[in-house]
Amino acid sequence: MPVLLLTNDDGVHATGLRALADALDELGEVYVVAPEREQSASSHALTLHRPLRVARVRERWFAVNGTPSDCVNLGVLGFLPARPVLVASGVNHGSNLGDDVTYSGTVAAAMEGTLLGVPSIAVSLVDGGDVAEAARIARLIATRVLVAGLPRKTLLNVNVPAAPPRGIRLTRLGHRMYTGKVVEQLDPRGRAYYWIAGGEPEWGALEGTDMGAVHEGYAAVTPLHLDLTDDRALAEMAAWSPALNAQYRRLRTGKKS
Template sequence: MRILVSNDDGYHSEGIHVLADALETLGEVWVVAPDRENSAVSHALTLHRPLRLTRLSERRYAVDGTPTDCVTLGICQVMKEHPPDLVVSGINFGANMGDDVHYSGTVSAAFEAAIMGIPAIAVSQVLGEHFSFVPAGRVARHLAALVLERGLPKGTLLNVNVPPRPPKGLRFTRLGKRRYTEGVVEDTDPRGRVCYWIGGGDPVWEPLPGSDFLAVAEGYTSVTPLQLDMTHEGLLLSLLQDAASWDLPA
């Protein structure tokens, strides 16, 4: 089995090395990761300049690009002769739950693998006092073994969030809902000019039953299946049934 590992915290982050080490017993692990932090870049793909791929050691590479760039290069260039059986992204420094999956470079790296037809898992470590990446590495290895054995439906991935303390167990969940207390913070730079920080306040989560946030808050690892197809089937059906009343031009 061949496993491609990437992340958005950068090649030198602790989480990605714990993850790669944890997966070594399952097969041949390749790491292709950004050469610097790329948090909250979502699914950005670099099209306006060439990318540099640096070989750091055997099966270990850094890219001066985004997490999506890394997975694309990993599959289409680094491992093109024998593509990976699985892509695992992480272990992210911080949670990726609820609405935040839309901003996450960690989750987007896994989505890129799903787009390219390869099963994928995104793993994030929720922060807290005295947290360790080691339990998240164990969870990642367990889930990776199951996915390698059983596979995943096309166009899907597993989004995993591990609580700060060793988890009590595992729950299958849905995405939760959160809001930030201050979306934008106004400030002044050293030259006296007004500037702005986005995402200034702490998130406030809704304790929705069955959600990823509630599972983590209660000490469990959350595993949320995500899909590429964002079509709202209910609204689509309603629009098709109501199309005549829209009086649309031919």
């Protein structure tokens, strides 16, 4: 049977991971390699300055003292019996919409799978939603990916609303502006410490976006590409090159610009 690699950023004992494993079990031999504890907002961090330890939780379930991206590396390049045909990350407890993808360990795990050449999806559920329903949608999308594949260097970011979805929409990323702040407090010895406090976000235009779809009761499927180049800005900034090179030549020769 084909091997499927599952991970998350909520930790190896999270209910969303269990639901995802149950839902994908009929598609192949499911292996879970997940962080031993919660790694939310760990983004695409890799552990490079200490050894990684792996503990067997049960048959084909492993806990790692590292990040979601560590787990995907170990699974794809390490100790699984065969190279996985799919990486699935989730089901995350809480959405990963718009700019959230830059912080999300859930999405980063799917990015890591894509970097390693394995078709990958990330699945998240709005707080209060039905994790079993999100897992069923994940199975539907995973089945499609296994049959049709994905474009090169592309992963899918899936967000499921709290209410039973009205359907599924293909979307682009939305954009939101956080109104958060840094909260300073004092410990019993009078030393300052800080919390990064997230406020209520303000959203940009919703039409055609992942947030717009979820707001209207649809599951959002957003293709994400690993190439972050802004081609429009690259074209608009073409005139910078001669000026920057001229200034650099003057800098090297000690002449003032």
